[in-house]
Structure formats: structure tokens, C-alpha cells
Amino acid sequence: MKLTLKVWRQKSASDKGRMESYTLDNVSGHMSFLEMMDVLNEQLISERKEPVAFDHDCREGICGMCSMHINGEPHGPDRGVTTCQLHMRKFNDGDTIYIEPFRAKGFPVIKDLVVDRSAFDRIQHAGGFISVNTSGNTQDANAIPVPKHDADKAFDAATCIGCGACVAACKNASAMLFVSAKVSQFALLPQGKVEAKRRVLNMVEQMDKEGFGNCTNTGACEVECPKGISLENIARMNREYLKASLSSE
Amino acid sequence: MALSALFLLIFLLQHFAINITSVFRADTFNELSHFMGTNPIVQYVFQPILIFGVIFHFTMGFILEVRNKQSRDIRYVKYNGNANASWFSRNMIWSGLAILAFLGLHFVDFWVPEINTKFIEGNWEGTMAGIEGLRYHTELVHKFENPVRVAAYCIAFVFLAMHLLHGFTSSFQSLGANNKYTRGALRKFAVAYSILIPAGFIIIALYHHFNIH
Ligand code: HEM
Ligand code: SF4
Ligand code: FES
Numbered sequence: 001m002k003l004t005l006k007v008w009r010q011k012s013a014s015d016k017g018r019m020e021s022y023t024l025d026n027v028s029g030h031m032s033f034l035e036m037m038d039v040l041n042e043q044l045i046s047e048r049k050e051p052v053a054f055d056h057d058c059r060e061g062i063c064g065m066c067s068m069h070i071n072g073e074p075h076g077p078d079r080g081v082t083t084c085q086l087h088m089r090k091f092n093d094g095d096t097i098y099i100e101p102f103r104a105k106g107f108p109v110i111k112d113l114v115v116d117r118s119a120f121d122r123i124q125h126a127g128g129f130i131s132v133n134t135s136g137n138t139q140d141a142n143a144i145p146v147p148k149h150d151a152d153k154a155f156d157a158a159t160c161i162g163c164g165a166c167v168a169a170c171k172n173a174s175a176m177l178f179v180s181a182k183v184s185q186f187a188l189l190p191q192g193k194v195e196a197k198r199r200v201l202n203m204v205e206q207m208d209k210e211g212f213g214n215c216t217n218t219g220a221c222e223v224e225c226p227k228g229i230s231l232e233n234i235a236r237m238n239r240e241y242l243k244a245s246l247s248s249e
Numbered sequence: 250m251a252l253s254a255l256f257l258l259i260f261l262l263q264h265f266a267i268n269i270t271s272v273f274r275a276d277t278f279n280e281l282s283h284f285m286g287t288n289p290i291v292q293y294v295f296q297p298i299l300i301f302g303v304i305f306h307f308t309m310g311f312i313l314e315v316r317n318k319q320s321r322d323i324r325y326v327k328y329n330g331n332a333n334a335s336w337f338s339r340n341m342i343w344s345g346l347a348i349l350a351f352l353g354l355h356f357v358d359f360w361v362p363e364i365n366t367k368f369i370e371g372n373w374e375g376t377m378a379g380i381e382g383l384r385y386h387t388e389l390v391h392k393f394e395n396p397v398r399v400a401a402y403c404i405a406f407v408f409l410a411m412h413l414l415h416g417f418t419s420s421f422q423s424l425g426a427n428n429k430y431t432r433g434a435l436r437k438f439a440v441a442y443s444i445l446i447p448a449g450f451i452i453i454a455l456y457h458h459f460n461i462h
Contacts, residue, residue, distance in 0.1 A: 006326070019326055072329025098327040105322050171330060171339050172317035213320030214313055216341065217419040223333035232427045239425030 001027050001093035005040065007052055008100045010109055017109065019098075029089035033076060034059060034066060036088055053112040059084040061226065064163030068113055069100040074165035074224050082163060082226045102164055104173035105211035119210040120162050120178060126206035127199035128182045130191050141191070150188045157184035159227045166221035166229070172213030177221035179207050180237035181229045187240050197244040204241055250313065251423035253306040254416055258442075260299055265446050271389055272456050279383035286363065286385075307349055314342045337415040344412035351405030358392055393457035402454045406447035413443035 003024045010017030024043065027036055034056050041051035057063040066083035070076035076086045091097065099113065107115040132138060146154075158181075166177035183200050186192025192199070215234060222231045267285065271278035285291050330339050337344070366372050393399055417439035421431050 008326075069325060069327075072325065072327040073332050077332070100325055100327070103321050103323055103325050105320050109323075169333055171321075171334070173320040174317070211320060213317040215423075216313070216317070216338070217415075217422045218334035218338040220330070220333035231422065235422050235425045235427030237425075238423060242425060 001029070001088070001091070001095075003027055003036075003091065003094075004096040006096060006098045007040075008109075008113060009052070010101075010112055013108060013110055019100075027088055029087065031088045032059070032084055033068070033070070033086040033088065034084045053110075053114050055114050056084060061085045062161060064161035064226075067102045067115060067117070067164055067168070069098075069102055069168055071098050074102060074168035075163075075226060079223070080226055080228060082161075082165075085226075102168035104164075104167045106173065106175065107164060107167065115164075117162070117164050119212070120164065120175075122210065123175070123179055123203050123206045124182060127195065127202040128186075130186060130195060132191070144190050146189060153232075154185050154188040157181045157188070157229065157233055160185075160225075160229050161227060163226060165224045165226060167212060169220040169224035170213065170215075171218060171220065172216060174215045174221075175207050175210070175212040176215040176234050176237070177225060177229055177231075179203050180233035183237045183240060184233040187236060196240065197247070200237060200240040200244050204237075250306070250309050251420035253302050253309070254420045256298075256302050257306060258413070258417065258420075260302075261446060262442075265449055268453050269449060271386060272453055275386040278389070279385050282385035283383055286367070303352070307345060310342065310345050335415065337411045338419070341412060341415060344408045347405060347408035348412060351401070351408075354398075354401060354405075358398075359388075362388075390457050393454055396458065399454050399458045403451045406450050410443050410447040413447070414440065417443055 005022045005024060006019045007022060008017060009020045022040060022044075024036070024040055027039065031039070034054075037052065037054055044051045055065040055067055057065040059066075061082045061084060064082065066075075068075065068083045070083065070086070075081060075083045076090065078086050078090050101107075101109050101113045101115050106119040107117055110116050160178060160181035162178065164175075164178070167173050167175050183203060186199065187196055217231075217234075219231060222229065267278070267281045270281060330336075393402075418431065418436055421427070421435065
């Protein structure tokens with residue numbers, strides 16, 4: 001198929017940036033979206049132009065690097081997939097495709113489609129961990145009984161790959177789905193109880209500091225999340241936060 | 250935000266319950282209005298709480314909207330909001346502003362004259378008279394004579410319905426309640442409330458407009 005691509009080009013963080021238009025012939029429906037981008041870059045290189053910078057790593061939907069806002073949606077029109085798992089058969093011959101970086105104050109653009117998502121790392125550092133004694137007498141995790149239902153929910157939350165699609169989709173650029181997944185995976189387990197209070201307060205504080213917006217429950221994040229992280233996690237985090245704010249240490 | 254919203258939802262129900270009586274029996278409406286207008290607890294406790302609640306709600310709403318806009322300092326060239334969220338949920342500020350405009354009209358229509366008569370002119374006659382002499386129902390009917398006002402009133406309630414279709418369940422999620430019950434029975438109740446209560450207010454307005462007493 002033949003496609004018109006409108007791609008965000010920006011030389012550096014300080015450059016203003018603009019949309020540029022390219023045409024690509026011979027795109028196969030079997031290609032993944034990133035393979036299509038590779039073809040575009042080969043074409044640009046052969047024309048002695050600067051290739052489009054974009055993030056990617058695993059190309060199998062597990063690393064969360066491939067951030068692209070495609071035709072107005074993070075990771076494009078398909079559901080439950082990352083950009084690397086999106087196939088060109090989802091598009092039609094003659095389509096125009098808009099490709100932009102994830103937009104949020106907390107995710108500044110580094111170059112072209114590459115954004116800086118280290119804000120997520122700093123949120124994790126603020127509380128996304130448990131402290132265990134690893135000095136040789138570590139208790140086997142399986143020795144602590146956990147109800148199956150809780151274990152399942154914690155595992156579901158832990159499948160978040162930190163891709164940032166939730167932020168990119170949200171009209172408020174809110175990071176609540178990501179943070180709530182990271183809070184929930186521990187809040188549901190006995191291992192996470194010790195630091196529960198500090199965790200939720202510190203992570204939410206860091207989230208606000210990074211400039212992410214406030215949740216107004218539109219649900220866009222849940223729809224766009226490639227891992228199907230549920231809004232239930234946001235409600236759980238709200239509960240944890242209320243509890244933590246009302247009690248004293 | 251969510252707490253003030255829930256408070257407003259309860260207030261709205263109570264307001265509706267009183268208004269609907271005006272359709273069935275003028276005397277009941279007069280008696281209830283008389284009670285609300287003269288009872289010191291209603292006037293000096295609930296009324297200030299309500300005023301505070303409304304002001305708090307829309308002020309917080311504006312602050313929230315401004316902050317959230319700032320969180321995406323560079324906009325998308327193409328943003329397909331319809332793909333993943335309802336129009337109502339994305340436009341709470343517009344439905345809210347429409348309600349606010351209506352509240353302005355509502356104050357000029359009912360509240361200001363009432364407070365003026367009672368507290369500024371010191372005229373408590375309408376409230377003191379026997380049931381037959383109460384003026385509330387007559388005033389109400391009089392207000393709904395003007396078709397422009399009735400139209401504005403109806404449109405405002407359509408916006409209120411939009412606001413609540415998202416807001417009702419949103420407030421529960423904000424408070425941390427998301428479970429089988431809130432997604433099932435409560436969700437159904439929220440939709441029913443959000444459509445039926447505003448529709449009810451509209452019907453009351455139309456009833457008084459078209460019904461020649
Ligand atoms: C006075 C004018 C009003 C304005 C400017 C306004 C504005 C807003 C805004 C901006 C939001 C938050 C945005 C969001 O959640 O997406 C909101 C939420 C809400 N509003 Fe209003 N509103 C007004 C009146 C009302 C009234 C009269 C009611 C109820 C009878 C109401 C019920 C709600 C509810 C239930 C929520 C959801 C709260 C939450 O999710 O925590 N609002 N409003
Ligand atoms: S919650 Fe979903 S969309 Fe958000 S970062 Fe995690 S995997 Fe990505
Ligand atoms: S490249 Fe790893 S998830 Fe897409």
C-alpha cells in the first residue's frame with residue numbers, strides 16, 4: 001500500500017519542531033509499525049536526509065519503549081498492543097497517518113519522536129519498592145500465604161510495562177494509571193504492607209512534582225493501556241492515599 | 250471535589266422532591282417552601298453550607314481544569330479523544346459552565362427577590378400569612394410564563410444531565426469505590442438519576458408553562 005506520513009520532526013529538546021510530510025510506497029500489511037518506520041528511515045538515508053529518531057527495544061511488547069502517538073492515539077488504533085505489535089494491515093492504501101511523540105509536561109521531547117520518561121523512574125524511586133533483609137536469611141516468599149484472588153490482582157497490576165501510553169492518552173496528561181499499578185502490586189501483598197503508607201504518599205507527591213495532571217476519571221488510560229491495567233487500581237490508590245493521609249505514622 | 254459533588258447530588262434530589270409537588274398540589278408546595286424559607290436550621294445552617302459547597306465545587310473545577318491544561322504544554326496536532334473516552338467526561342468544564350450560567354439566572358429569578366423581600370425590605374408578609382395567602386406557588390407559575398426563560402431552563406438541565414452522566418460515578422471512583430456494586434447497580438442508578446432528575450425538572454417547567462392555571 002501507499003501511505004502519506006505526517007511525522008513530528010524536532011532536532012533537539014530546545015528546537016521548536018514541526019510536522020513533516022513523507023510518502024511511502026510498497027508498505028506490506030504484514031509489517032509492524034516499527035518496520036514501516038525502518039523502511040521510511042532507509043528511504044530518508046538514501047536521500048541523504050536525517051532519519052526519524054524513535055524509541056524501541058524488544059519489539060515484542062514487553063519493554064514499553066516504543067512510544068508513538070499514531071492518528072491521535074498512543075500506540076495507534078489497535079487495542080491491547082504496543083506500537084511494535086501494531087500491524088500495517090490496520091491501515092488502508094492511501095491513508096494519511098499522523099505520527100507524534102507522547103505529549104506531556106512530564107515527558108519532554110528529546111528528539112523527533114523520542115521523549116524523556118525518566119519521570120517514571122523518579123516516581124518508582126520515591127516508593128515503588130519493598131525493603132527485605134537479603135543478608136542470607138531471606139524468607140522464602142512462598143512461605144507467606146497470599147489469597148489467590150489478591151495474588152492474581154497484584155500480578156495483573158505488575159504487568160504494567162511503564163510505557164506511558166496512559167499519560168499520552170489522558171486529556172489531563174495524568175499518570176494515575178501507571179502510579180496506581182505500581183502502588184497496587186505491593187498494596188495487595190503482605191510484603192508491601194510495611195511501607196504501604198509512605199509508598200503511596202511519596203509516589204503521589206513525586207507524580208505531582210513531575211508535572212503530571214490530575215485524574216478526572218475519563219477512563220482513556222484503561223482503554224489505551226497495552227497491558228489492560230484496570231481503573232480499579234486507581235480507585236485502590238485513592239483508598240490507600242485517603243487512608244494514609246488520615247492516619248498518623 | 251468529589252465530596253462537594255456528592256453533597257450537590259443530595260441537594261438536587263431534595264430540591265426536585267419539593268418542586269415536583271408544585272405540579273400536584275399548590276398547597277403542599279407552598280407549605281414546604283414556607284418551611285424551607287423560614288426554618289432557622291435550613292436558612293442559617295444548610296443554606297450557607299450549600300452556598301459554600303457550590304462555590305467550592307466550581308472554583309475547584311476551574312483550578313483543576315487550568316492545572317490539567319498546563320500538564321500538556323504542547324498540544325497534539327491530532328488527538329482522537331472520542332476513541333477512548335466519552336464526550337461528557339472530556340467536557341465537564343463546559344457542562345459545568347452552562348450550569349453555572351443557569352445558577353446565575355436562577356439566583357436572579359428566585360433567590361435574590363426572596364432574600365430581598367425577607368431580609369432587605371423586611372417584608373415577611375408572604376411567609377407569615379395562612380396557607381391560603383402564601384405566594385410561592387403563584388410566583389413560581391409566574392416565572393414560567395416567559396418562553397425564553399423556560400427554554401433556557403430546559404437547555405441548562407440537558408447540560409446538567411451531561412455533567413452528571415460522567416460526574417455521578419466519577420465521584421465514587423475519586424473516593425476509591427470501584428467494585429462490583431459501583432460498576433453494576435450503582436452505575437445503573439447513576440444513569441437513571443442523571444437522566445430522570447433533570448428530565449423531571451424540565452417537565453415541571455413545561456407543565457407550568459403550558460398549563461393555564
Ligand atoms: C456551578 C457550576 C459547576 C461547575 C463549573 C462544575 C464543574 C465541574 C468540574 C470542572 C468537574 C471536574 C471535572 C471532571 O471530573 O471531569 C466537576 C465534577 C463533578 N460535578 Fe460539577 N460543576 C458545577 C455544578 C455541579 C452541580 C450542580 C452538580 C450536581 C448536582 C455537579 C456534580 C458534579 C459531580 C458529581 C462531579 C464529579 C466529581 C468527581 O469526579 O470527583 N456539578 N464539576
Ligand atoms: S499502566 Fe498501561 S499504559 Fe500506563 S505505563 Fe503501565 S502499561 Fe503503559
Ligand atoms: S519495542 Fe518493546 S514494547 Fe515495543
